[in-house]
Amino acid sequence: MNSTILLIQLLNGVQFGVLLFLIAAGLTLVFGVMGFINLAHGVQYMIGAYLTFMYYSWTNHFLAALALGLVTALVLGLLLEELIFRHLYTRDHLDQVLATFGIILFVNELVKVIWGPGTLTLPTPEILSGSIQLTENLKYPVYRLALIAIGLFVALCLYVIVTKTRVGMLIRAGASDSETVNALGVNISRLFMIVFGFGAMLAGLAGALAAPIFTIEPGMGDNLLIVAFVVIIIGGIGSIRGAFIAALLVGVLDTLGRTIATDAMGLIFDASAANQIGPSIASMLIYLFMATILFFKPQGLFPAQGGAR
Amino acid sequence: MSELPVPDLAPVNRGPLDRSLMIGLIVLGLLAIMPLLSPILGGDYMLSLVIKAMIFAIAAISLDLVLGYGGMVSFGHAVFLGIGAYVTGIALQEGVYGAFPILALVLLISGAFALITGAISLRTTGVYFIMITLAFAQMVYFSLTSLSYYGGDDGLTLWDTPEVFGMYLFQTGSGLFYSTLVLLALIWFFVWRLAMSRFGRVLRAAKQNPTRVGSLGYNVFVYRLIAYVISGMLAGVAGFLLACQAEFISPSTTSWQISGHLIIMVVLGGLATRNGPLLGALFVVLIEEILSQITHDWRLIFGPLLVLIVLFSKGGLAGLLKNKRATG
Numbered sequence: 001m002n003s004t005i006l007l008i009q010l011l012n013g014v015q016f017g018v019l020l021f022l023i024a025a026g027l028t029l030v031f032g033v034m035g036f037i038n039l040a041h042g043v044q045y046m047i048g049a050y051l052t053f054m055y056y057s058w059t060n061h062f063l064a065a066l067a068l069g070l071v072t073a074l075v076l077g078l079l080l081e082e083l084i085f086r087h088l089y090t091r092d093h094l095d096q097v098l099a100t101f102g103i104i105l106f107v108n109e110l111v112k113v114i115w116g117p118g119t120l121t122l123p124t125p126e127i128l129s130g131s132i133q134l135t136e137n138l139k140y141p142v143y144r145l146a147l148i149a150i151g152l153f154v155a156l157c158l159y160v161i162v163t164k165t166r167v168g169m170l171i172r173a174g175a176s177d178s179e180t181v182n183a184l185g186v187n188i189s190r191l192f193m194i195v196f197g198f199g200a201m202l203a204g205l206a207g208a209l210a211a212p213i214f215t216i217e218p219g220m221g222d223n224l225l226i227v228a229f230v231v232i233i234i235g236g237i238g239s240i241r242g243a244f245i246a247a248l249l250v251g252v253l254d255t256l257g258r259t260i261a262t263d264a265m266g267l268i269f270d271a272s273a274a275n276q277i278g279p280s281i282a283s284m285l286i287y288l289f290m291a292t293i294l295f296f297k298p299q300g301l302f303p304a305q306g307g308a309r
Numbered sequence: 310m311s312e313l314p315v316p317d318l319a320p321v322n323r324g325p326l327d328r329s330l331m332i333g334l335i336v337l338g339l340l341a342i343m344p345l346l347s348p349i350l351g352g353d354y355m356l357s358l359v360i361k362a363m364i365f366a367i368a369a370i371s372l373d374l375v376l377g378y379g380g381m382v383s384f385g386h387a388v389f390l391g392i393g394a395y396v397t398g399i400a401l402q403e404g405v406y407g408a409f410p411i412l413a414l415v416l417l418i419s420g421a422f423a424l425i426t427g428a429i430s431l432r433t434t435g436v437y438f439i440m441i442t443l444a445f446a447q448m449v450y451f452s453l454t455s456l457s458y459y460g461g462d463d464g465l466t467l468w469d470t471p472e473v474f475g476m477y478l479f480q481t482g483s484g485l486f487y488s489t490l491v492l493l494a495l496i497w498f499f500v501w502r503l504a505m506s507r508f509g510r511v512l513r514a515a516k517q518n519p520t521r522v523g524s525l526g527y528n529v530f531v532y533r534l535i536a537y538v539i540s541g542m543l544a545g546v547a548g549f550l551l552a553c554q555a556e557f558i559s560p561s562t563t564s565w566q567i568s569g570h571l572i573i574m575v576v577l578g579g580l581a582t583r584n585g586p587l588l589g590a591l592f593v594v595l596i597e598e599i600l601s602q603i604t605h606d607w608r609l610i611f612g613p614l615l616v617l618i619v620l621f622s623k624g625g626l627a628g629l630l631k632n633k634r635a636t637g
Contacts (some may be wrong), residue, residue, distance in 0.1 A: 037436070039569075087620055093382065093436070094576050098488065101569050106612025113606055163618040226443065233440045280455030284432060287444040294441050298433045 004138050009259045010252065015144050017251020018151025022206035023224060023229040024243045025158060026199020032238020033195050034089050039100035040080070041203055042225030043107045047205030048073050049211040049220065050111055053122050062125035069208050070201055077200025089192065104222065112218045112272050119215040147209050154202070155244050157275075162240050171195060175238035212309055230290045236300030246301065258262035259283040316522035331582040336587060344483050356482050357554065362594035363489045364550045367584035369574040370493075370500050371543035376572065377581030378504045379536045380516030381431075384439045386571050389541045391453065391563030392419045393548020398558035399459055401469045408478070415545045423541025427534050435604030446563055453560035464559025469555060479553040489550050495589075496543055501583045503539070510538050513581070545548050577618060 027041045050127050051072050055065035084103070088096050123129075124143045124201070131139040162168035173181045182188045214220070231250050235242025262278030269277060291300065340363065347356045368390055375381045391539050392417045400411045426445045433441055454462045476483040503509050515522040515529045521620040552558050561567075570593070578589020596614075600607035 001366070031436075037439075084616060084620070091619075092441075094376075094572065095582070095619050097382075097384075097569070098573055098576050099616045101573060102612040102615030102619070104612070105608040109606050109608035109612065113609070158591045222566075228449070229440055230444070233437060237436065276455050276457045276461070280451040283451040283454075284448045290444050291441060294433055294437055295429060298437060300437075 005259065006142065006256075007135070007138060009256050011140060011144065011148070013230065013252035013255035014248060015148050015251070016255050017149075017248035018148050018155075019206050019210055020224070020228060020231050020251050021151060021155060021244050021247035022202050022209070023228040024235070025155075026196075026202045027228050027236065027239055028232040028240065028243045029171060029175070029195050030199050031232060033178060034192050035093075036085065036089055036095045037100070038085070039097060039225065040103040040107070041199070041228065042221030042223075043104055044073060044077060044200045044203040045207040045210075045221040045224060046216075046219070047076060047107065048207030049122075049216045050115060050120075050207075051204070052208035052211055052214055053115075053120055056122055057109070060150050066208050073199040073204025073207075074197050076109050077204075078197045080200070081196045083292055085196065086189070086192075108222075110216045115218075117218060118186060119217040121215055122211040124212040140250065143212060147213075150209065154205070155210075158240055159244075167191075167194065227286065230286055233300055234290055234293050234303070236302040239300075240301040241302060242302030250289070251269055253289060254282070257285040261285070294300050313556055333497060333584045333587065336502045336584065336591070338444045339499070340490055344486055353482055354437075356486060358594070358598055360482075360486055360489050360550075363493045365468075365555065365571070365574060365594055366545050366546040366587045366590035367489075367496050367550070367576070368544045369590040370496055370570050371540045371547065372498050373535055373581065373586040374504065374540040374543070375533075376575055377585070378509060378516065379512050379533055381533060381537065382439045383442045383537075383568075383570075384437075384541075384565065384572070385442035385444075385568050386540075386544055387561045387565070388418050388449045389423070389544035390548040390551060390567065391449060391560070391600075392422055393545035393550075394455065394552040394555075394558045394562055395459070395548075396545070397471065397549045397552035398465055398467050401467055402459065402465070406469060406472050408473045411471050412546070412549060414588050415549045416542045419545030419548070420538050421540040423538040424488055424534070427537035427541070431533050431537065443565060443568070443604040446565060446568060450560055450563045450565075453563060460558070460599035462560065463556055464561070467552065467556045467558065470556065485550075485554060489554075492546060492550065496546070497583075497587060500543070504581070508535070515582070516602055533537065573615065577615075598609065 023041065023045055026044075027038065030036050030038050030041070048069055052065045052069035053071075055068040056062060059065055059068070080103070084099060088099055124141075128143040128146050129141075131141050132145065136141050160168075162171060170181060173186075174188070174191060174195075178188065181191075193264055203221075216295055227250065234250065235244070235246030237283045259281065261282040262274055265274035265278045265281065268274075297303075340359065343350075343359050344356060347353070360599060368386065371389075372383065372386045375383050375386075396415045396418050397411055400414060405411060405414075424444070430438055430441045430445070459465050470477055472478070476484075504513070511522060511527050511532050514533060515527070519529045549564070551562065574589040574593045575586045576589070577592060578587065579585030597607065597611060600610050604610070
């Protein structure tokens, strides 16, 4: 373990955190504003990756594929909202869990039927395929840096939208007390649709951006979904700022944990035991972190007042 | 405690002609004659499928105690299945063969785990409770994958089954079948009686209005914790049976998808009803099997089916039956 590896892992952690933020942003808003548990949010991440892959194989142009993928992800998100989710907002959380679980089963299987059960890869776009010499003996892929930049940019845009615009004001109001917002005559169902479509698109963006780094496979969003839930619980449901900070914390904790845990266990156990225990300790870290946060702050770090029971 | 008024919420029609009791007994009776029918219906394969359905029914019934009657949405209940299975598997591996000592261990360890995690989780409510139970389940999942001595990620094949008074009861299909059925019937009966008891009434009242129940002098936290512990122990029994049937234990038993499946069974069947979780578990396991016989891509049918059931029926299968009665 030296400082170069540590720095690389730190950057990887930030990059993972940024991806998590893109997924968690939509999730926390949908959850916070509408009180809707959308397990199918991970599916939207997967759809983003597959759509970009499909358009890339047609156009051979990454940016065009990305743009087309995002538009399609948005349309699909709005379609799902119109057809299914809209009817579930007033329902019990359990009904929402059930229906969105059904959607997960369906879309995962559909993807398997269309593109096969195997893993697919998407090449990194050529302009971004090199590496940058960051320090004397540290090269870091440009694409990953670009990903961090895009994520931070989106976070900034979201922050401006949520704090400075009228829609943002309504979203914040909705997150803290959606009944009153409705009573004040705001077209709440249109607000919900905007939030939902936007969230779906962000998750799709995360999937598309992750595609060149991770492999594309059926069910790729399932485990990330759980991590994204951990993020929004830590951050406080309905809070974009909380989601951003929690996403970075979780991303860095998880990535660094994977590097450090095995070495740390090596100090206590012998090498082979450490190799066994290290990775599982690392996988547990974020859940331990969440349980600890909830123990001391049962509403998360930045609770949106009164919203989303 | 005994002077405290007990909130009366008994929408239950008691009496010898209690309809839900009849339905439950008919279902259990039908299950009981399955081994006789199995030569017509597909032999041993059919039998082992029904055993699996009954094991999940036990888990679903135990989940309903916290989910339905208690209003606590545990999204990590598969963890108790996993604990039950692993305690059984590890005990067998270490030379403990008696079914009763193993069951005692299962009850003890799953109960202790429920007590500790429940005491922490019940500090939170609502969505936070959902996520913290999930977090504990994930932690156990990852711990089990690191148990390399007992198979780690790949799981562990069991070469023995527990014995009952020197008999290898669980090695024969019908022995395992009837043991599972008896346990299912006992647990089905016990959970309903518990839910209808004084304890259960406090629990159900606390689901509707914890503040009011608290101000009546009941310690809601303690009631919920006890329910959570009992539920965990019963689900542990299902895990024991699962290990006996599969003769294999694997960390994937505790995955969040299995927890989700258990919730599906309870909600589809009907929350806080006598037969809901029982019917729900049988329905889900059998429909998945039937659909997978029709097409390899059965989830393409099952997924939308779930969505449609949610959109068009309130109160699960039990509710559907009730609605038909009401309108017809």
